[in-house]
Amino acid sequence: MLDRKSETLNTASNHSAQPLVSVENLRVEFDTDDGIVVGVENVSFSIMPGETVCVVGESGSGKSVTSLSLMRLVEFGGGRITKGSLRFNRASGEMMDVVHADTALMQEIRGNEIGMIFQEPMTSLNPVFTIERQLTDGLRIHKGLSQEAARAMALELLKSVRIPEPERRLKQYPHELSGGMRQRVVIAMAMACEPRLLIADEPTTALDVTIQAEILALIDRLKRENGMAVLFITHDMAVVAQMADRVVVMYRGNVVEQGTVDQIFETPREEYTRALLAAVPKLGEMRGKAAPEPMRILGAEPTPPIQPSVAQDLDREVLLNVKNLTTRFPVKGGVLRRTVANVHAVEDVSFSLKVGETLSLVGETGCGKSSCGRSILRLIEAYTGEIWLDGQDIRKLGATELRQARRNMQMIFQDPFASLNPFRRLQDQVAEPLLNFHLTSGRELEDRVAHLFDRVELPRSFLRRYPHELSGGQRQRVAIARAIATNPKLIVADEAVSALDVSVQAQVLNLLMELQADLGLSFLFISHDMAVVERVSHSVGVMYLGRIVELGPRQAVFEDPRHPYTKSLMLAVPIADPRQRRMHENLKFKPVPSPIFPLGHEPERSAYDEVAPGHYVLRPS
Structure with missing residues (x-):
């Protein structure tokens, strides 16, 4: 089997040595109420035919603005190209000037010779x-x-x-x-007209590891089959290691370093590039370590281990006990919209979570992770099962009792922009749970909200801002402040950091671990990022088709996975090392079977084998 790099070079050698794309001294400006904002200041790079160039950097570095400029779509977002040149080598051999092309020509180019896969x-x-x-x-x-x-x-x-x-x-x-x-x-649409250049803007952000591996394999296969070039935009350095021929590193609108993928990963010259590589959580880093550890912060000194304060005085009694939890959703059909089948979202799930610890649920989209978390908080009603929180049977509580119980259980949602009210100031949104439970009022309420902002490391000047005035990471901190306002015992974090940059992700996760140590919080952490789960968890449950297929201490599950599905999840995680590239075609992905079953269907109960103390694996049916 050919090495991918040699295949790319062979593809490129069949074309002219002339670059397919040439970007020189690009500058893009945006007009705002506060004056001119420079999105891209001075960017230059080229893309050869058949080559994959990855542009990496944090949010706000100018990656997407650069790609949108190539399509001349940046103008639809209020931007304008004020300097530099963008040249594209058309199929006819003409080297066109994208900056000065008229509207009709750009409509002919978009989708036909340049395709784009958007992030969402x-x-x-x-x-x-x-x-x-x-x-x-x-x-x-x-x-x-x-x-x-x-x-x-x-x-x-x-x-x-x-x-x-x-x-x-x-x-x-x-x-x-x-x-x-x-x-x-979206990939099929971008590939429909067999473009010469494919722009992929964060195409795998927030996707499960198995789906991500399939998407990367697909893009790579289509590139080799069609001989096209790929401009791949991402903040995930592990994806870069698996996909790139060359890498362009951007920071605050400028290119700070560029070179081959081997040069960037093995001998990075710029401090920012080294910090970007160091901040990437890597699967296997926690091998041999019993307790969670802080994430690395981009450009900062390594964070010392977090020492429990409140949590150390606790005897680690069980806070949450879930027994045989089953959640189903009706499927309607026919003219009368009668229930014709059920989606078995959560099937016979049991686990326990101790005070001051983190239990992570991992698995692919549709495996039942989020439905399980929402069922525990009774945001959706379970079909059968028991949910015991601090001695209370949550499923048997009436409306008034449930409302009071929710003071002790809160949720952090995946998208903070969707979970925050865009029309209310941040101080009012953080104060809302305190007012709902009549915990404080007046001047004391204002002081409490200000203290919560201090606690999540947000400046008090943000109190009167609105959600759209903050970055994604800052909005998530507001959501965390709101979640801890009532001093809850349990927090369900549903994909709370999945779409954040590595540096922002590290800051938010470290904050959660600090709060856990200080306040004795218990977390049900729902995620598809195996490297993050390995670093923050005490225990791990792997879910597939609504069931937990493997459950145990984090160290046991990650260092000695026993269930075939757990092993496949580990195998799909991209490795941040270009020397360990995997030929994705060798990964045998199987589509997840449908969780829809006819009315009256009752699956077998879950039976587990204890393969090690506290380490359980679902017995084959």
Whole structure:
């Protein structure tokens, strides 16, 4: 089997030595109420035919602005290119000037010779059109195909991105597909006209490790089959190590370093590049360590181990005990919208969580992690089972009692912008739970909210701001401040850091661990990031099709995984080392079976084997 780099070079050698894309001294400015903001200051790099160039950096570094400038889409966001040149080598051999191209020419180029995969597929797909309509529109415009021919090609495109049941997917709408499937549709749309350049802007952010590995393998396969070049934008250095031929590192609108992937990873010259590499959590770093450890902060000295204060006085009694929890959702059908089947979201789940500890639930999208967390808080009602929190049976509480019990159990949601009210000031939103439970008022309330902002390391000047005036990491800190306002005993963190940059992610996770040590908090941490879970957890439960398939101490599960699904999750995690590239085609991914079952179907009860003290593995049925 050929090495990927040699394949890329062979592909490139079949083209002209002239760059496919040449960016020189690019400067992009935005007009705001506070004056001109420079999004990109002085960026230069090139992309050769058949080459993958990864642009890396934190949010705000100018990565996406650079890619949007290549498509001349930055103008739709209020930006303008004020300096520099963007040149693109067309299929005809003409080296066109993108900066001065007219609207008609750019419409011809977009989607036809330059394709783009956007970060969030739900916002880049039109919710009111079927998948077929969205795939065929570009084919009919750029290729001049008939409706029948365009549909046939759309079907082939869905097959090429390996979507199960492609004929059925054509008739569906975006909201009917999972995140991974939507991203595959966006890739199919970007590849529809066989572009010479594919721009992938964070295409795997917030995707599960197995889906991420499939998407990366897909992009790599399509690149090699079609000989196209790829501009890959990401903040995940492990993905860079697996995909890149060359790397461009950006910081505050400038290129601080660029070189081959081996040069960047093995001999980085700039301090920022070294800090970016050091901040990446790596699977296996916690081997031999019994307790969680702080994450590395980008550009800061290593954080010393967090010493428990409140938690050390506790005898680690069980706080949360879940027994045989089952949650199902009805599937409606027919003219009368009767229940015709059930989605078995959570099936016979049992575990316990001790005071001051973190239990992480990991697994793919649709495995039941979030449904389990929401069922425990009774944000959705469970079908059967018991939920005991600090001696109370949560499922048997009435409305008034449940409201009081929720003072002791709070939730941090994945998207803080969606969970915060855009029309209310931050101080009012953090004060809301204190007012709801009549815990304080007046001047004491103001002091308490200000102290909470201090606790999550936000300046008090932010108290009167609105959510849109903060970054993603700052908004998540506000959500954490609101969650701890009532001094809860349990916090459910549902993918709370999945879409954050490595540095911001590290800061938020370290904050959660500090709060746990100081206040004796217990966390149910829901995540798909195996490296993060390994670092922050005391115990781990691996979920698949609604069931926990492996449960035990973090050290046992990560260092001695026993269930085949746990092993496949570990195998899919990208390694931040270009010398350990995996040929993704060798990873045998199987589509997750449907969790929908007919009415009256009752699966077998879960039975486990204890393979080591406290380490349980689901017995094959």
